[in-house]
Amino acid sequence: MTAVPVSEEGMGSAVNDTIRELGGTLGVGIMGSLQAGTYTTGLTDALRGSYLSQDILGASKESA
Numbered sequence: 001m002t003a004v005p006v007s008e009e010g011m012g013s014a015v016n017d018t019i020r021e022l023g024g025t026l027g028v029g030i031m032g033s034l035q036a037g038t039y040t041t042g043l044t045d046a047l048r049g050s051y052l053s054q055d056i057l058g059a060s061k062e063s064a
Contacts, residue, residue, distance in 0.1 A: 004012035040061060047057055 043060060047060065050057075052060075
């Protein structure tokens with residue numbers, strides 16, 4: 001906070017907090033989407049050629 005004038009420390013702190021929260025939210029959202037996509041792809045590949053019914057296969061693919 002040394003780059004912000006003393007009279008504007010509150011605003012500088014608020015902007016800093018907002019950017020941190022936004023970064024955390026986007027990080028969680030992006031990482032969650034990537035992980036869900038990887039899981040679904042891996043599950044589809046693992047179940048290919050299995051003898052499970054189509055109902056069970058469909059439910060397992062949509063569970064993520």
